[in-house]
Amino acid sequence: MARPNEAGDHTPDTVEYDGPAGGWGSLKGIARIFSKEWDSPAALNTLRRQNKPKGFMCVSCSWAKPADYHAFEFCENGAKATLWELTSRRCTPDFFAEHTVTELLSWSDYDLEQQGRLTHPLRYDSTTDKYVPCSWDEAFHAIGSQLRALDPKSVVFYSSGRASLETSYLYALFARAYGTNNLPDSSNMCHETTSVALKKLIGAGVGTVVFDDLSNCDAMFFFGQNTGSNSPRFLHPLQDAAKRGVQIITFNPVREKGLEVFINPQNPTEMLTGKATQISSQYHQVKVGGDIAVIVGICKHVFAADDAAKQQGKRVIDAPFVGQHTHGFEEFEARVRATSWDEIEIASGLSRSVIEGAAQVYVEADRVIGIYGMGLTQHVHGFQNVAMLVNMLLLKGNIGRDGTGISPVRGHSNVQGQRTVGISEKPELVPLDKYAKQFGFEPPREKGINTVETCEGVLAGKVKAFVGLGGNFVRAIPERSKMEAAWRGLELTVQIATKLNRSHLVHGKAAYLLPCLGRTEEDVQASGQQAVTMEDTFSCIQGSIGLRKPASEHLRSEVAIVAGLAKATLPPNPKLKWDEWVGNYDLIRNEIAETYPDEFHDFNARMFTPGGFYRGNSARERIWKTESGKAEFTAPETLTSTGFSDAPGRFRLLTMRSNDQFNTTIYGYSDRMRGIEGTRDVLLMNPDEIARAGLQEGQMVSLVSDAEDGILREVGPLKVTPFKLPDGCVGAYYPEMNPLIPLSHHDIYSKTPAAKSVPVRIRA
Template sequence: MSIDGLSDDNDTPHYDGPAGGWGSVGSMARIMGEERPTPAVLDTLRRQNKPGGFMCVSCAWAKPAKPHTFEFCENGAKATIWELTSRRCTPDFFTEHTVTELKGWKDYDLEQQGRLTHPMRYDRASDRYVPCGWDEAFAAIGAELRAIDPEQAVFYSSGRASLETSYLYALFARLYGHNNLPDSSNMCHETTSVGLKKVIGSPVGTCVLDDFDSCNAIFFFGQNTGSNSPRLLHPLQEAVKRGAKIVTFNPVREKGLESFRNPQSPLEMLTGKETQISTLYFQLKAGGDIAAITGLIKHVLAAEEERQREGKHVLDPDFIAQHTVGFEEMKARVNAIGWEQIEEESGLTRADLKQAADIYVEADRSIAMYGMGLTQQVHGSETLAALVNLWLLKGNIGRDGAGISPVRGHSNVQGQRTVGISEKPELVPLDRLAGQFGFEPPRKEGMNTVKACEKILSGEVKAFIGLGGNFVRAIPERERMEAAWTRMRLTVQIATKLNRSHLINGEVAYLLPCLGRSEEDMQESGAQAVTMEDSLSCIHGSLGNNTPASPHLKSEVAIVAGMAKATLPPNPKVTWDAWVADYRRIRALIEETYPDQFHRFNERVFTPGGFYRGNPARERIWKTESGKAHFTPPGRLRAIGFEDAPGRWRLMTMRSNDQFNTTIYGYSDRLRGIEGTRDVLLMNPLDIAAAGLREGQVVALASDAGDDVDRRVGGLTVTPFHLPRGCVGAYYPEMNPLIPLWYHDEASKTPAAKGVPVRIVV
């Protein structure tokens, strides 16, 4: 399917092959050669995402009870190879390089130094990291935390820390005296947590893996499956083969949702056979999803009127009457919106939307899947409400083979919230924690990512502890944030490899190396397993069995406990040493705090396919203000937070298939046909000509947010690409300096990175 200025056989960068196939195998082999992993990598990949094995540290897609021979994808393999690299970043490296020098290195080059091996302290006099002992580090961190008001500290967590670590980390924060617990969800799917909860009472999706075996249709919105969650392509391929239809709405041509060749299939690999994934693929404008969904709803309502003349229904009137509120108001508002406005805002025609709506009308069971193309918009929460409207019309929430299924990113980003990583005290059973541990938990709302950044800028935050991740690189306003970061008193980073956040330090700074999930975690009671939650609310156990990269590493659990012991006064009900010695005791605590979701936790750790913790909305129990699911009258058709204007472009930040979040594995965005660089500006060829630019020209992007702050990124090569008119694309996190901190979803404060107002500077 083509768009203005582009055809399927043009000479713009593209990838001729399908997702998967030999291209995927070759990409994994390349990373294997670059990282030179330990020999254990092959056995680890064999055990990856299997019952009793090791759970991937990459995306959070579900792990089946009956896994494939190789239950990992290209990105998952890269993450494992990256973790099991033979490269080591020792104290000698830091002796040779000042922190100021390292700030000039690229992200890829920093992480290529390999696994961190020793706890390090930043020495400001020499501008170098120097080795220190664990006891020294814990004592200094504890002393610094005790010296400040607890509400001046921020405890951030990335999405890969286990349930056990996350539970203790949240407990540490509350025992210390704050709810300042931002996490990576604040930057990606917080819109899901806020938006879905408001309209269906659940902060997470409603599907389970079996639903993909019985659905008739799957609708995708703003999610790049081939680049971000390739294991999802297996159930999609199986669904297509049994006759299900897939409809995709995405401004970007996403190869994984176009065609797939299964590397697990010898027949497909040898014959070159591939599966066309999407029946229909529509490249709508960035931020045009509300308009497109509204158009679908108009067609569905019209089809209902036609069927009623025959005494039949398209809608599920019994479901609407029993389980929902607001239908008539929503219907009236949608019917009042004209097609001209829908076509203008979506970039799609009425005929396009009718094709998609017809598939939805005829399907008995439909699943809606979406990614950050919906959540990272100024009005992302309203987009989700519109999507729920469409799904409620046919009762497609709360029954088998149907539902809403956000595709989460990091491997345990959903699970961390489940066990207490939240700045919102109303989401945590604080009274139960008070009884368990004999203290009065703080009740004041804490800081999410945006609020933490605002208070770092204002100087109100004095200490930042990062449990994994690359916070400074991942957030908006990078230049302003880095300048403010150095004014903090204490910064602590827990990590496996060096990244840019470790180079932006407070007055006192520590870099604490931890075990990787694939490595053996040996404690007093023996080898320890950890757990995590996938996107479909199933809990999985993970057991590492590789020799740690260094004898000086500690587990994340042990590091959190070490800092807590050095910070907090003794409490007979808080037994950090016992919890470190045996993680089963931590799981027993989680069960005590969340008995409905984690009953018999230790017995079920290695349940094949994980154990389902439950979801009231799936049972049609609506935890909303009204006790029912909510139809929402659309208040707007545009999800972006600005009006179009001459010279203003809609920037979409995107990831390559050679990266995961801020981790850059290499410079091959194979699925888009872009090799050797990340410094590109992707544009429709007609836009290049209309703007007086030329292919290969080097330009800069500048913020056009209207607040008179000079934000810009230069050195970008103009590159023709399959994009809608008026939209441009470039890579994350390099484009983060262009995103104002205040430019976020209005309800969730998720940064609106998929629709940023910019202008091109020659």
């Protein structure tokens, strides 16, 4: 574990990384994965095509693919994801013949995925406790037969956020033609709070910012988003912004290196001289769950500054905008003015002077962007976190102008796009009347179930079957110990995947593992080479073409697998043209355009527009599709988003991802940008907190859930590791900490699991 060798913001005796984000460390990280996953020299050519027009779109995060691209338009984690897919390792039927499922359950997540690409369709054989090969026809026939025997309301169709728009559209169509809206996706676990809050507050469930806004703003305010690990290509426009004098104000319980300093690996001068760019002009370690209090403090300072400006016949608040475009301002103003600075300081863990220093940047800036990640969404009061950021932006008219807006940074490469084309458990978000006319069946109108409700249904015995389009659902969900036991009672589990993971080993009575093509691989169907599309975090649609030879001749595309399942399950319907759609994906895009004409008109003609084509956002145009017809101010009901009270011995656990993972995929054991190497079994605490708890550095402890429900949840052993965190807060890795999160611990409105503030105690 690296220790700092210089003063400044470093805290003595804590693990930290003393280098910048990017730089030689990033190149070494890529090289390490490249040597481990060695495929061929052609992998380098594949990387050169990544995120470029007529190339393939990254399978990692959903950051923009700009029209004016760099020579290497990929980041460290994007390269890792591509090399992970291009691995030369193969997980063949011979591997499964050698290992029982029970044995494989004892393997780590890393070791499971290191077996390489799945090569054949497989079914679970209970007599031998092994996966055995089967034909595609056998798998489709058996799965279809079991699905027809089940009540559609008892079947869940989950998607991970990586599948293309074409696959997602057909998957949702299949589920609804089957008779269910049970279409949860990975958004339920991360940004569902965004979808619910923004839809209610501004009438559009996604961010209002486009890529060009980053070049036209005066200030950016970050809350709970780790750019360096989760969307490193964002560092390029951030570096440009910092160099032109944009004030970047960051609030995060953890000092994330990517928002501190950055060396551009594509800049030879920076690489040779080691000259880094400071990204954040202010960086404040807010207490876990303290963001509402911070933003109340910022708004309180704005009101004070506006009062002073009025004395001179001026305004700080955009009064014409507030009067014409918003609702609920008076109640919000009264609540903020009535909140004392003492309350704000206690809840945020920051001083008044610090918050006012950040707020003054907001007062003086003309065009401001608010940027956030799961540090706002994954709390019991996550809705209020997002609502407070909306409030702050509305005060000065910072939604609906160039260089302004709210920008949730999405994770999975197409998680936003899946919702756009129908993956949703909420029927009101899908044009079902168009479905009925377009495809000649009456789609179900009852609300489906989301991720938490799926888990509740499994525990209650109401969910009987689970079909997974990618992902590692059982590993990603809360309450994992109880869930894994209940999962084995399902009648059927089907997993569409590229590599082996733990969810494939925690299976139902009948289980099938269906291997699919990766996005880098050539997809040839009856009409020739196929392309697919996805939507980035800025609502732009991008085309993607894979050119690598598939890992196995037995693989099928996700489109073909979904169509095969649908054909085997559903009664004949001449308007459901599964074979034609598989043969030519242009036909699928024509169907999408018919269902969603405003966003996807001329879809096939526009899909390779450099930088993507923008599907539009009503709130960006200041058209507010809300109940009031205006953007909504929200009076805060609490200053702390955790949903639980502080108590002696109780800590706020923040779950984190390392620099060497993407969601549940673990690429290795190097969290370089936090100075942690060789292990994930750590408990991060600040040195004073370690001393107050009577612990010592290196001591092995367990974390115990402190939810007030009487259920014992425990994870350990974990090594006590000194790390710069706010008092009362501890950190540890996701998904290892998921067993500590009660299923009931979620955002009130969206049911997003509250993984960023979990009540725990430490057991020595």
